[in-house]
Amino acid sequence: MVKFIFALHNHQPVGNFDEVFARAYEFAYLPFVNALKSHPSISFSMHFSGILYDWLEKNRSGYFETLKEMSSTGRLEIIGGAYYEPILAIIPPVDQAGQIKMMRDYIEKKFSRSPRGMWLAERVWEPQLAAVLADAQAEYAVLDDSHFFSAGLQPDSLSGYFYTEFSGKSLKVFPINHKLRYMIPFSDPEKSIEYLKTFNETGATLVMADDGEKFGMWPKTHELIYRKGWLEKFLNLLEQNSGWLKTATFSDCLDSEKPKGLVYLQTGSYYELTQWALPPEASARLSKIWKNSPDEQKPFLRGGYFRNFFSKYPESNRLYLKMLKTSAAVHSVAPGSAEARTALWKAQCNCGYWHGVFGGIYLPHIRREIYKNLITAETIAHNNGDDSPFRILLEDWDYDGEPEIFVECKNAFFALSPAKGGGLWEWDYRPGRVNWLSVMSRHKEAYHGEAPAESISVHEAGSAAKCREKIFQDWHLRMCLLDHFLHPGTSLDNFESAQYGEQGDFTLAGYSVDSVVQGKDASILLSREGSVWENGKKLRLRIEKNLTFKTDASWSAQYSVRSLNDFPAHIWFGSEFAFGFSEKQACLKGAENSITEKVFSDRVYGNLKLVFDRPVDLWSFPIETASRSESGLEKTYQGSVLLANVKTSLQPGEVFKMTVQIMPYVP
Template structure:
């Protein structure tokens, strides 16, 4: 009699937005040798989960892979699992979008491999009680979940109950739950395959117990080539041992487990999301996404575009295209604080999600009818009104909290110039003169006053002495016109210098032109500061990482333009700053001032996903306005032309 019932599976996935070189490397280093190993050991059944984004990318370059996978499915050795096509964080999206994502992947798998998936796998170990009805409605019969979920329903890990499958219900629909052993997964590669197999065979599982193992290669690209080879060699040896000791194991596919073994009992699980390593837990994915501002802003954008797509009527083809772009923008890794690919702190992942959402938004606009306007709404769900300028060439989203712009979309290029990320403690770059720490997100036109002696190094490190910080202040709307396309905000604040306090009135008038966004500052001091100050309306910009760029400072008179690197800090005096692509062609971004001003700049760098790597999140540009004790009024106009053809 066979001792242990076991199901082995693999998760092969890449988030939407990976370039073709990374996909080719992932296929060559992992997918091809792993599938070859499975193909040449027909005695060993395995389940495989592949995200839709990876399948799309493989289809255009590796057609033979699909032929092999179809053969493996036909000989009933491999079960392909379903899920969300672009691997969304399901609790963040609407029920129709959840069902749409699952059905899209189901249709794709049936067309490519001739088999309709009956079960699914959810990346990030995510769960929400209402997913039971959603997945059942989409045709799923069971879901594979990390067994730590069971511990929150009173089941002790390591006991017989942790290796049994259960049934859950929501809204009258049922779904089977197959627990995946996180403890067993954590022991992979710690010893030899023989030691691993001996430990597996020693587990005290009775008739109804099934050990489910799913190996997730989410961090594969962070491994060295030698480590990758060692992992593949480990699995090759394990498969060889499984062939020789096949009689001691009852290897099953998940669908066979569900079909042949009756669920132990009904169970209900609380909401939960796991870290990529599966060793820490975070309740309530919505709260986790709101922990820092950047993923929350992306979530708010997704919700806004989702509402635009839902309202689209008449043109079915246009709605279908917009919905598919929306699904791409829901790629879950971009909303995660930390994922195997770096989460929201990964620049290419963040830009890819915004690009898809901007594409979806453009597809909701009807040609010949759309006209520029400013819409008032609580876009970020924080109780403060936001003002959304929607133009033909760019979008600009303005918040009354801080009076700053938090999104600036170039529609033709389909990128958000404010898809930045702050240098939060968990992303801090160590051992660099350009490292620093942020407490707030990096937005456009963030108003702060510093002591006169502030230095560029202080600003880089985040240690500058701020005597008045209005980044979180509530600005009053003095004027707003939906059709005239300008908004005036103001704030009454206080500058503190020791015991002395000086009142200050800030007025910011935003003008939304066809090609240019302008802000006109008017500062009025209500008293005299004890010594000079520096007003800094901070400018942060982020560019797609695929296109290297440089800065060009320009001013009237002698000297001519001067180029500067994105990767270095520097000081200049100028009236205009061009952000140029390194090549001859492409769009540039122009920042101009109504007078020559001192300008500081530095790159916003964080730790990368690999040890020793850095990630360029954006560029900080600091115009300096010196404020003296005997002058009571100051003005400054800043204009940003987001997409100037170069």
């Protein structure tokens, strides 16, 4: 007898569009359950994230009632988890326990039974989770067989469940059979049945657990599974072979079988994620090695692990570290605030912290929602703290050996990196719950070399010619107040494509912090002496940036560029700004000459105003990334870059000055 555990994980990220929830429901969640209703002898298991439970209760209550009815008979096992689908290993222990309890309490209330098992987001495992889950009253977790292969177990030994432990606290773990995961639903149903039958003599218990969205939501799967009848045929075959093949839930297995042994599992996830977590060059090498390796070697091949995404994408690291700081603030300053706690937990939803085959961190609306919730929680914590106008902190926040500077007041939070060009990379406007500087740089990805630019599909209104645009890559992170000295022949197109002559060494260089003043306003003076090349001649310049932050969330930068030469210097200076507008129409590509004021209108965020004390030329272009999704390469708007630039000549000792004020603006 072979036991087959058929399990699905259903989830939509916090901040996803309502129409995506609705489409996933109509194309995947509803038809799958309807199909199972017609086969009452088949047992199965399902996990829903709390985000999806909330949406279903509010928008599709009839479906929710169907789940409760099927659960009450015992044929459907509801799997627990952490409510807002975080990567459990990366969030603080207090939030781990809180999110698991929130899901447990919800399931007990809605389904009148306690969940025995835990679904781990992206099946990301770290050894200490055995103790975390045991403390949270979970009996079992479901992991990929690649975890077990790394521990030296053979594929034919992976049946049923195993024990693991950490610090003397034990947990049962079920391996997911990767062959079944790949076959179902993409191979003929008969092939899956034939594969299951090869285990008949050993009496194995095999698990197929994967995303529910691939049962109708992924490209072409709805037609395959429902219109062409794949699922109905598969369910019929399960019933027709019930003499030797029995469907079961995880609890059925726990109640009727003994563990297969003790295993210690190293950090990991499913193989694909370990490849995505690597830097692009290493990821491409691993892909090549995998393709050229015989099957018996593949179980021992693995890439990085989830935390590598924080070094691969600095934008992810910023979100992660802000989440940790916000958690500490909420639990120390506002522990009794349910609103702050809920916002924090929503911000821990994993989808915006990484990137694989789906958009992930490249989806601006997902990042925007993370920031919105973090800012909400942070604001509540701030309002429960001291009432000083400003708090300024110098701290090596991202563990690069150099301090960052943080400026906080009631209405705003600012973050800048003196060691990285003196760039400003976060400006939270708290009344609007928005980080105006949430942009994503154009990173190199391993898959950029796998397909020509012509394959890019644009999922927005626009001409087909956009699909053939070149994939640009940035040579530095996009921030505000990065200082450029342009080659005389530079055009806007050159600057947009990051293919131009940078004549200075200021953009990525470290600035010294000369003064920090905290009073009615907060001010920070940064400076650097560096070099600029002019027609083969080396110039020496000193830049001072005097930044002023006000309690109304506005800020300004006063530039002084001094010539340290004993001969005339001719320079083309530009200060870069990167704003995370919600839509490209807020700031299109263009060049304006001799302007002193510019207002940008954003239908989501409101208006943003820049005021210069002298005429400048203002270049602008949208940041568009080419990132992979389940539908192929997508071009996605991430924000816009502005370059306020001036051509000038400096006599020995002469100083060029420019001041810019930036503020949220109400006409």
